[in-house]
Amino acid sequence: MRSAKELIEAHGPVERDVYLDLENSSPVLPEVVEAMLPYFNERAFGSPTITHKLGWEAYEAVMEASQRMASYIGASSPEEINFTNSETEANNLALLGGCIANKDKGFKVVVSTAEPLSVDFPCRALLPKIGFNVIKVPVNEEGFVIQERFEEALDKGTILVSIAAVNHEIGTIQSLKELVEIVRDKAPNALFHTDASDAYGRVPFNIKELDVDLATLSSYKIQGPRGIGALYVKEGVKVERIIEGQMGTQTLWPGLENVPAMVGFQKASEIAFKNFDEDVSHMRRLRDKLIDGILSSIKDALLNGPKGDRRAPDNVNVSFLRCVGEALTMELSFKGVYVSTGSACTRRITLPSHVLMAIGRRHEEAHGSILMKISRRHTDEDISYVLKVLPEAVERLRSISPA
Amino acid sequence: MFEEFPYEELPSRVPLLYGRKVLELFRNPKNLGRMDDADAMAYAGSPVCGDMIAMYLKISDEEVVEKAKFESYGCAANIAAASILTEMITDKKLEEAWKISWRDVTKELGGLPSVKYHCGVLAVGALRRAIRNYHERKGKLPDWIPKGETLEEKQALEEEELAKVLSKRFKLE
Numbered sequence: 001m002r003s004a005k006e007l008i009e010a011h012g013p014v015e016r017d018v019y020l021d022l023e024n025s026s027p028v029l030p031e032v033v034e035a036m037l038p039y040f041n042e043r044a045f046g047s048p049t050i051t052h053k054l055g056w057e058a059y060e061a062v063m064e065a066s067q068r069m070a071s072y073i074g075a076s077s078p079e080e081i082n083f084t085n086s087e088t089e090a091n092n093l094a095l096l097g098g099c100i101a102n103k104d105k106g107f108k109v110v111v112s113t114a115e116p117l118s119v120d121f122p123c124r125a126l127l128p129k130i131g132f133n134v135i136k137v138p139v140n141e142e143g144f145v146i147q148e149r150f151e152e153a154l155d156k157g158t159i160l161v162s163i164a165a166v167n168h169e170i171g172t173i174q175s176l177k178e179l180v181e182i183v184r185d186k187a188p189n190a191l192f193h194t195d196a197s198d199a200y201g202r203v204p205f206n207i208k209e210l211d212v213d214l215a216t217l218s219s220y221k222i223q224g225p226r227g228i229g230a231l232y233v234k235e236g237v238k239v240e241r242i243i244e245g246q247m248g249t250q251t252l253w254p255g256l257e258n259v260p261a262m263v264g265f266q267k268a269s270e271i272a273f274k275n276f277d278e279d280v281s282h283m284r285r286l287r288d289k290l291i292d293g294i295l296s297s298i299k300d301a302l303l304n305g306p307k308g309d310r311r312a313p314d315n316v317n318v319s320f321l322r323c324v325g326e327a328l329t330m331e332l333s334f335k336g337v338y339v340s341t342g343s344a345c346t347r348r349i350t351l352p353s354h355v356l357m358a359i360g361r362r363h364e365e366a367h368g369s370i371l372m373k374i375s376r377r378h379t380d381e382d383i384s385y386v387l388k389v390l391p392e393a394v395e396r397l398r399s400i401s402p403a
Numbered sequence: 404m405f406e407e408f409p410y411e412e413l414p415s416r417v418p419l420l421y422g423r424k425v426l427e428l429f430r431n432p433k434n435l436g437r438m439d440d441a442d443a444m445a446y447a448g449s450p451v452c453g454d455m456i457a458m459y460l461k462i463s464d465e466e467v468v469e470k471a472k473f474e475s476y477g478c479a480a481n482i483a484a485a486s487i488l489t490e491m492i493t494d495k496k497l498e499e500a501w502k503i504s505w506r507d508v509t510k511e512l513g514g515l516p517s518v519k520y521h522c523g524v525l526a527v528g529a530l531r532r533a534i535r536n537y538h539e540r541k542g543k544l545p546d547w548i549p550k551g552e553t554l555e556e557k558q559a560l561e562e563e564e565l566a567k568v569l570s571k572r573f574k575l576e
Contacts, residue, residue: 003420010426324453326419326478330429343453350453350478363570364450400435400482402457402474403450 014336018382021338022221022314022373023168028264029223029377035267036225039260048249048257058259062249065266069217072273073196073232074206080232082252083262087197087218087229091118091162092126093252094193094214094231097239098160099132105189106157109134112145113358116168116195120354141359142306143172145179154186161190165205165215166198169342169355169371170305171315173203176210184211191237197221197229201272202280202314213237219261223375224268228261272376279376283313286374286383290316293387298394304356304369316372317342319361323368323397324350331397332370335389342369364403421479422513428483433490438472445532447525447559450476452566454522456485458529462537466497473526480512480519484526487511497534498547503527505555521562528559 019027039045044061046054066078075081084090099109111123113136123134135153138146145163154161161183166173180192192211197218199205207215215232219225233239233252245254272279294301300321305311320328325341332339342353343366352366361369372386421429438444438459448455454477461470471489475482488508492500505523509515515523531553538544552560 006423007421007426010423322450322476324477324481327429327482330479334430352453362451363453363566367450367453400432400474401455401476402437402446403455403476 011334014334016382016385017336017338018378018386019338020316020372020374020378020386021340022223022375023371024340025226026220026223026375028220028225029268029271031271032224032264032267036260036264039263044259048259049247058257059249061259061263062257065262068266069230069269070232072269073200073215073217074208075232076208076235080235082231082233082250083257083265084229084231084253085227085258087195087216087221088118089253090216090229090231091116091193091195092122093239093242094216095119095122095160095162096126096242097252098191098193098214099127100130100240100242101238102159102189102191103131106159107132108155108158110137110150110153110158110161110187110190111135112137112139112163114139114143114167114169114172114355115162115164116197119162119164119195139172139358142310143167143170143355143359144306145174147178147182150179151182151186154183154190156187156189158183158187158190160193161187162193162195164195164198166196166203166312166315167305167355168195168198169353170317170359171198171312172305173199173310173312176212180211198312198315201269201276202283203312207232207234214239219265219268222268222272223377225261225264228258228265230265280313283374283376283378286378286380287311287313287316289380290372290374290383290386291318293383294318294390297387297391301394302361302365304359304361314374316374318370319356319365320368320370320394320398321365322401322403323394325367325369326350327397328368328370328393331393332389335393337386337389339370339372342371343367419480419516419519421483421516424487424511424513425479425483425515428486428512429479432473432475432482432486434470434472434486434493435474436472437474438470441472443533443537445529445536447529447532447563448477449563449566451570452562453477454481454525454562456481456525456529458485458489458526458533460492460530460533460537462497468492468495468497468500473529477522477525478519480515480522481525483512484508484515484522485529488526488530492530497537498545501531501534501547503530521558524555524558525562527555531556532559 044057048058066081191213193214195216200217201222213234217230219228302319304317325343356366441459442462443460457474459472473485475485505527508523
């Protein structure tokens with residue numbers, strides 16, 4: 001096994017660090033870390049199911065976290081919040097658990113072609129294997145579900161629909177309310193699940209107004225700790241457990257509750273909703289500064305996803321023609337800017353992101369895509385720095401390319 | 404209906420831990436650029452693949468590589484593989500250059516993650532295509548060039564074909 005040590009040494013220092021890879025992981029906010037610390041070994045480190053003081057303290061912490069999070073999304077009770085160890089687990093629970101609980105009503109599942117991998121992969125592998133039929137509805141060139149095709153795919157035998165509230169790669173804010181209404185009309189037996197990981201804390205998202213049955217929430221995407229996610233399950237909606245073990249305070253996801261992470265998730269949520277409107281306009285302004293700066297200073301750069309109010313305030317996704325994303329990711333790292341790309345290498349070939357394929361990008365356009373996410377803590381100086389180094393990085397890689 | 408990628412082609416995202424040599428050549432590639440007066444040149448891969456190498460050779464009357472240059476549209480491993488191959492063949496007889504395999508290139512780079520082996524394959528594929536073309540244009544293949552394509556030439560072609568097939572599949576929707 002090769003060590004990463006020599007890579008880190010060879011990397012060397014940078015003028016400034018700007019971490020824009022919030023899609024894949026994030027730095028936990030200092031206030032969040034501070035809130036979590038006592039819960040590791042000072043207080044509430046018991047199991048919330050045991051009848052002693054440390055257990056009661058833990059129980060109190062779990063309840064408070066559930067209550068607060070329920071209030072942020074407009075849920076009616078804390079029992080509707082089910083913590084899992086990640087949004088990947090929450091999505092799997094929603095899809096598999098939702099289908100299995102509803103299998104007497106039909107076997108059809110409807111999703112879009114641009115869902116995140118923790119929805120897309122179960123739909124490719126697990127669900128077909130246990131007898132469910134997955135229909136993928138196309139999206140348009142901006143990532144919006146094509147409503148006519150969506151309607152055509154739905155019927156009484158449809159038992160589950162999963163459409164992300166905000167696309168994780170290109171920031172499309174889906175017209176979720178309309179889609180839910182269509183489902184209620186055409187597929188009365190279906191549960192509506194939405195992966196709201198990219199909406200939570202950045203795009204107004206109210207469970208009551210939307211009337212969805214299941215919703216996935218993510219902690220690290222709002223700079224809470226990793227290792228925690230949640231699935232909202234509307235009261236009365238039946239979801240089957242997909243893993244078994246010691247039951248704790250919640251019945252859908254067995255195992256010892258990760259109390260410090262729940263406290264961190266709650267704290268990050270609190271911060272996200274405290275100055276929500278100001279934060280969102282701040283992110284949106286920086287987003288547009290970055291997008292406009294890129295498009296005006298670098299030629300042959302294409303914005304992926306919609307513009308303006310229909311785009312998530314944190315999302316910037318641009319394809320640089322005649323560049324390969326992975327090389328650009330490394331080149332930018334040497335300048336202290338951390339991003340990610342949609343394309344990934346396999347044994348034989350570079351595979352473009354399925355989301356960019358779904359919106360009709362050509363392979364050579366998708367290979368040069370870079371995903372950047374802006375947080376509420378980024379500054380104008382951060383974005384100016386990115387705009388300074390990005391053109392040089394793209395220019396160097398293009399100068400190597402024969403294409 | 405939307406046709407899927409074959410499941411076994413799904414990216415695994417194993418960490419790509421490159422060696423120091425790959426990093427060095429990525430940042431400061433040797434023998435980079437077009438060569439307008441090349442005696443032989445060839446491409447392997449395509450923009451659709453996300454990997455493409457152009458190899459240029461200046462060849463003496465004694466069939467020695469006097470100068471080799473490359474261009475690359477690809478990842479760091481791709482750039483490094485093409486760059487190191489140009490160094491490995493400079494001042495070599497064409498016959499010796501022909502014998503360099505993708506394994507030799509990988510070794511010279513201090514190893515590559517397995518998902519990046521195809522970068523070495525592509526670099527050697529481009530070189531061998533250039534050498535083959537050079538002799539074909541002269542009208543006669545020397546006996547050290549087999550009639551049929553070698554592994555690297557075949558795999559470069561396979562990658563180009565696979566990329567075409569996959570990009571067509573996606574267009575069906």
